[in-house]
Amino acid sequence: MSPPPSPPAPVPEGEGRKSGFLLPPLALYVHIPWCVRKCPYCDFNSHAASAKLPEETYVDALLADLAADLPAAHGRELVSIFFGGGTPSLFSARAFERLLDGIGRRLSFARDIEITLEANPGTFEQEKFADYRRLGINRLSIGVQSFQNAQLHALGRIHDASEAIRAAEMARRAGFDNFNLDLMHGLPGQDVASALADMRQAIALEPTHLSWYQLTLEPNTLFWSQPPKIPEDDLLWDIQEAGQTLLAAEGFVQYETSAHARDGRRARHNLNYWTFGDFLGIGAGAHAKLSDPHGRIRRTWKTRLPRDYLAPERRFQAGERLLEADELPFEFMMNALRLTEGVPAGLFGERTGLPLASIAAPCAAARAAGLLENDPQRLRPTARGQLFLNDLLQYFLP
Template structure:
């Protein structure tokens, strides 16, 4: 019988103040009042349906309340959600519990309420400290407000907090991007997600493409930014994730290590391993009307062995950590022999190293991640 991987819980809140032109997350502008209690009741029913796939002694190591804009939920709704989760799931005493917030709709009273519910990590969607850039991104908060909220959070004894910051913004110069990053570093967040703006399908930016920095500028921003973050004591542990030692995000690490997660709420995704090694994916209904009428599941399917293999590697190769070879069996239920010849090819091509019982992606492997993965297809 397979030892099951760690288990997390993702909760999706599908409303925002307005839709940002670059965003392809499932969310819609809030019109009128948010149906707080009704939505939380559906989330808890959705969770109950998923419980059949896990044994009741499985501990949850992390919870992530994301969206959309979860800080649009009322304090009562958050309390009801957290109470409802606790009566249905076993939380590990060190569970990391994160909520994403929009700096525009938050205050100290709200943070105190969050702490009472057990939320111990805050993720702040800042994106830029430049007012013009914020405007071009469709964000409703100001740079001043974002700094106020970051200073407030840093004094409030949360276990950790994260700032989301983007680079490669419309018409952004190297100097502007680095100035943004320096302002974030000065605020000293334990965790910083620093990622490049990309144009996604089904976004306004895809229909009306803004003028983005050229590849040379992007490369220079990345190189300089990476140096500054390293000098400030941040470890880059994933392509866009930087953290001070001891502050890696447990929830995201569990995704990237190919751990299990329940996903509840409109459009959420879950991945669960059964003791017999079978792995299922559950995709929730993206249509809010149907979700709010109790039709929670859109699709559910079982991964075949090729899916397990490639999904494990795609996730693990993103991380800047050695991969214990035994994790391949631990997380997929497949024996290492099924990838033996491809591993040899990857080593011969200079993409991978085998050191003792670990695999390590080389610099070349990181630069040519797609070529490395192609060897396993």
């Protein structure tokens, strides 16, 4: 493995560097855009797979994409890697071996790096779990959504309840002592009892992390044009309260809007997003947030359609946008205030290069409205602020 590039020399203030700004940790998101079938609620960049996936070609493209982005790393090591989709577990262990080796030749890995792979509970993918673990992938995120066959059918999922249970059991047997289960609530025809039955089954499988989130009807999905009948708001609230009570009783700590962890196993990749860290994004439609030593922050996005991303004349990056100073408070808070404990107040200056005084007025207004805690050491939403996060964020718009 070739040595990583040397870190850049610090840029003295007075040469364009923002006061207080520090280059944040760096993560890598890798998008694999194919699924067996597109789910009717999904608005992610995913596409129905053909009989044979272009694994080799796509891995080649991912590594070329990463090579083009290397200057944005500024010598930093990767603190986490997340393989998302789509359904990354459609790819073979051999493809991930090539990919991880190629990434490791271009960037150094933190000693305790978290490497997460999204997987679906189809039987074919389960057979590969042990191979993935041997490659150094140390966390799985399994898209269960429900353990009730009628609900899985309504959601367009290709697995049944028994496969979902078996996937979690096989993940543990394959050596994954850290895995997440994705679980939805507010499903068509769901009541409190059926939502809690799903949750109890999930807890019984002993995941270290549960992502428990409400079904939402997103534009550009089948459910948006042909909406199912979902529970009324009062019932949704009852489900939310009952579910959070059960999770807390079972030792799961809610640390973010829809994320609950046991034994401190918080998703480090997602924590990097929520604390306004940097991340490279490679793959069809992948997004990135990148800082430079002067404190300039930009968002970039890649060519969305797989056929265009793989075209011989490909240009991976489809666009980029430099964030203006007046946008940074909202961009920072949009992430940080999802965390139930918020973030240290000093992190605002480190990640944006702006003085904390620049958000004194909106913070005061949010505190007066009962949405932000009156704590000078932390930027933290109140319980009410967590419930009405969109209202809280309005105070930080440009």
